[in-house]
Amino acid sequence: MLPDLFPLTVLTPLLDNLTQLDTSAFKPAAIGRHKTQQVIDTIRGDKICWLNKSMSFASTYFDWSEQLRQAVNRYFFLGLFDYETMFAYYEPGAFYKRHVDAFKGQSNRKLTSILYLNPNWQPGDGGELLMYQADETTPFETVEPRFGTMVIFLSERFPHEVLPSHKDRYSLTGWYRINEGIPLD
Numbered sequence: 001m002l003p004d005l006f007p008l009t010v011l012t013p014l015l016d017n018l019t020q021l022d023t024s025a026f027k028p029a030a031i032g033r034h035k036t037q038q039v040i041d042t043i044r045g046d047k048i049c050w051l052n053k054s055m056s057f058a059s060t061y062f063d064w065s066e067q068l069r070q071a072v073n074r075y076f077f078l079g080l081f082d083y084e085t086m087f088a089y090y091e092p093g094a095f096y097k098r099h100v101d102a103f104k105g106q107s108n109r110k111l112t113s114i115l116y117l118n119p120n121w122q123p124g125d126g127g128e129l130l131m132y133q134a135d136e137t138t139p140f141e142t143v144e145p146r147f148g149t150m151v152i153f154l155s156e157r158f159p160h161e162v163l164p165s166h167k168d169r170y171s172l173t174g175w176y177r178i179n180e181g182i183p184l185d
């Protein structure tokens with residue numbers, strides 16, 4: 001967990017632009033990919049909008065994400081290949097039940113990053129991210145979704161959940177992916 005990672009001069013325009021996005025570009029978040037994809041609002045209740053490089057207001061964020069990708073590859077040899085990121089909006093009452101972002105060997109998502117964009121977040125506003133080790137039921141980390149806090153974790157390793165939020169809750173969630181090569185036989 002990295003509190004206050006970005007300066008307000010980066011965060012404030014980012015949030016302003018994201019919240020001005022055409023809400024018709026938002027869709028209820030789904031679970032699974034391709035044919036198995038479905039919207040189950042008893043598991044997650046956020047609405048999402050994928051970001052793309054043509055959104056120039058997000059260029060500082062994309063540049064920083066690219067630097068992180070290169071640094072992680074340099075130090076940890078993860079072979080991260082590209083990055084996808086979405087803006088997520090949890091309206092009051094929305095939550096996301098415990099899950100992992102990727103199952104080992106079944107996805108090319110390796111590293112998850114979440115940047116929280118909630119100015120004036122207070123204890124009691126809900127919406128905390130709980131991080132777990134494997135099968136444990138007690139979280140080893142509870143993260144309040146405060147403006148500028150970033151969380152980075154291995155997508156296959158850590159189950160996590162979002163507690164019901166009592167206020168509008170905004171975040172940018174991204175996944176670094178490895179290149180899906182053709183397996184050698």
Ligand SMILES: O=C(O)CCC(=O)C(=O)O
Pocket residue numbers: 088096101114128129160161162171173
């Ligand atoms: O917003 C969060 O704190 C977590 C979101 C999440 O787990 C996801 O989108 O996969």
Ligand SMILES: [Fe+2]
Pocket residue numbers: 099100101160
């Ligand atoms: Fe997740």
